[in-house]
Amino acid sequence: MIGLFYLSGAVAVIATVLVVTRSNAVHALLYLIVSLLAVALVFYALGAPFAAALEVIIYAGAIMVLFVFVVMMLNLGHEAAGQERRWLHPSVWIGPALLSALLAAELLYLMASGGMHAAPLVASTSGRSAAALGTSSSTATAQPPIEPKQVGLALYGPYLLAVELGSMLLLAGLVGAYHLGRELPERHIGAGR
Amino acid sequence: MGSAALTQAWVLTIVLFAIGLAGLLARRNLVFMLMSVEIMLNAAGLAFITAGARWAQADGQVMFILILTLAASEVAVGLALILHLFSASSSVDADSARALRD
Numbered sequence: 001m002i003g004l005f006y007l008s009g010a011v012a013v014i015a016t017v018l019v020v021t022r023s024n025a026v027h028a029l030l031y032l033i034v035s036l037l038a039v040a041l042v043f044y045a046l047g048a049p050f051a052a053a054l055e056v057i058i059y060a061g062a063i064m065v066l067f068v069f070v071v072m073m074l075n076l077g078h079e080a081a082g083q084e085r086r087w088l089h090p091s092v093w094i095g096p097a098l099l100s101a102l103l104a105a106e107l108l109y110l111m112a113s114g115g116m117h118a119a120p121l122v123a124s125t126s127g128r129s130a131a132a133l134g135t136s137s138s139t140a141t142a143q144p145p146i147e148p149k150q151v152g153l154a155l156y157g158p159y160l161l162a163v164e165l166g167s168m169l170l171l172a173g174l175v176g177a178y179h180l181g182r183e184l185p186e187r188h189i190g191a192g193r
Numbered sequence: 194m195g196s197a198a199l200t201q202a203w204v205l206t207i208v209l210f211a212i213g214l215a216g217l218l219a220r221r222n223l224v225f226m227l228m229s230v231e232i233m234l235n236a237a238g239l240a241f242i243t244a245g246a247r248w249a250q251a252d253g254q255v256m257f258i259l260i261l262t263l264a265a266s267e268v269a270v271g272l273a274l275i276l277h278l279f280s281a282s283s284s285v286d287a288d289s290a291r292a293l294r295d
Contacts (some may be wrong), residue, residue, distance in 0.1 A: 019229075020215060020220070025225070036233070042202065042239065046232065046242055046243060051238075055260060063268050070272045070275065074285060076285070080222075082272070084225075087221055088219075093219035096214075100212070101215075104207050104210075104211035105238045108204060111200070111203055116194075127258060143249050146254060149240055149284070150251040151255060153267060154251040162259055166258075167264050169262060170262060171270045173267070176269070176270045177269040177270050178271065181273040
């Protein structure tokens, strides 16, 4: 399980770097799908099989299909890929890359200096999590995976209002995408001025 | 999973988020910018899953499902906006959206 985690994590990082450095949109999308599948394997290794299945079905399946169709509708071609290649000059990406690396190094330093272990725990769960930590440090697979049943009970128990809000958000997204995506009548633009 | 592996999952989260942030800042093509936002949202979901595994609670996966909902609606609206912009200015350059009025 630990080897699975390291391997899929390395694949995720490499594929994600390739996503942000490709000049062809379709190539970047395919690498993004690889990255999402690798992250799904990381979820599985972390003991979250339901989240791993959702990652594959919804992220790598539904959302990426949406991306692929839109990239095909845009039909950018070789000219746009050449333009992307010109835009990917080192003087363009060296600044953002340095800033992001600095931010990542800062977060890693905070974590390495005991930021995670010094995080305040809720008083009621501190004993249980300390016990879980103790057992997990002694054996490799101490924590059982969190089953879909537990997730469902939490989702439709204390998080019921969040589920309702999520459905409203999806409805708003549907209406917004339909409104923006329909054919644009030319006279409508002229009348809007 | 030992706590060392959970620490490395945090490292993976941070690295993925930083890559997404760098991509969002460096690219000018709106499709690539939206992809970078997806990478960052995915890293945030990974952070929640890691936290859920750390405390052995189902809440992390619930938050991941909510992030998934947010990402789905965000992609739908964002891609519709990109198509709209492309049909108006026949370009997916972020700079071509400077003058939204005309």
